[in-house]
Amino acid sequence: MASDAGTPSREKQLPQWLSGAIPQSLASRKPATTVSPYDANQSYLIGVRGVVSIMSFLWCFMQTFAPAAVAHSTNDTGPAYQIALRKSLSVLFWNDSLIYSSMIFLSARTICLPFLLDPSKAQLAxxxxxxxxxxxxxxxxxxxVVFAIFTKTLGTQYIVDFATKTQNYSMHSDMYVLPSSLTNFNSIFEMFWTTHTFSYQAGNWAFPTQTLWIVSVIFQQSYTVYTTMVIIPYTRKSWRLMGAFVFIITAWWVYSWAWFSVSGLLIADLVMNMDLKAKCQSHRALTLGVALFLMAAGFAMQFLWAGVFPDLYTAEIDYHTGLYNTGGIYTWNDATAPQLRADDYLAIMGFHVLLESSDIMQKIFRNPVFVFMGNRSYSYYLLQSIIIYTVGIKSAMPKIVDSMTDFPSASGIAFIASLLVTIVAGEVFYWLIDKPSQTFARILFAWIRE
Known part of the structure; x- marks a missing residue:
């Protein structure tokens, strides 16, 4: 349920250790640095993010230890149970394109909320x-951490040996080894400077599973959302609704991630300013029909590409113009690059129509476990592939040195070890790096306003 513009702000207290460390001039401004508009009614979005983090971990692990069970992976042959999973559950629960598309959509859906609650110049800035x-x-x-592990200590040869031993053609064993500290620094800088071909940057290529490009897209698309949301308080609802549809269709045509980002912003606008939930609940049958139709259409295509027509999986790219690559027809058809897909879009939009209109769905995703994981999802995302490529592979290798007979049990051990270490390391990373970075950004913003 959308809250009105008068929703009271919630003060986020600074940790005691940080309160004592900051200068007195900033400490006296603590409320201004830590208070932001907050709508507790939409905490279910954090829960959705937590579920996506579970799906992401499953994809990371399955791509490494059971690639034939992953839709769209290069390993298209394998044990019968893996092929069965590939054509069924993988599409729903460890589908890489659906996962990263959901992350980008959710980012846009949530980062605009503070401004929609408080459309002021200070909040925008x-x-x-x-x-x-x-x-x-x-x-x-x-x-x-990647530089310290794969350049300075372990190296990457054991990953190549593992991929060769298990005949895994899907995992990225050809990681780029950052040769120096300067290269590592440059790769960090490039993460927030790249504007296209995101998956080919050095930082992404050095990252296990090569999924760090998602951060670049989320960062870039954040400013697409910021520049678009500014018009919301100053335009008629009907006009910006029609304008959003034109924007979305155009973004699809030119193959831009704004397709997903502006859709997330549109849903947020509908919820916050147009009472989407009440309108949907007053037409329950129609809403349910639309949501299920969109989800069915999206997942039907996913199942077809995974199980019946895998050769058509990349065909959609031919229908876009190539403004970011050729200036004309989209001829740069790289099947290994991340793709913006209509099937993912339909499934995501159908799910969110259902989510925004259903009290039951929102209650499910407000589950404290999901919300807890959602708050730490960025930490899990940054660490899980590193842990699977180190703790997971290292714990499995001793059991398959002589024979692959014990590979299933080795994979089970690797799964438990990777999961436990990810949970613990993610919690440490959240409190030491992720959460302080948010607090520091607020303090620094307060400082530059003095």
């Missing part, structure tokens, strides 16, 4: 200023 800092410090920490 705060959001724009803090975004880079909030993302930069955790990403920098993750790439420093």
């Amino acid at each position: 705060s959001s724009v200023f803090r975004r880079g800092l909030r993302l930069w410090f955790p990403t920098a920490a993750a790439l420093i």
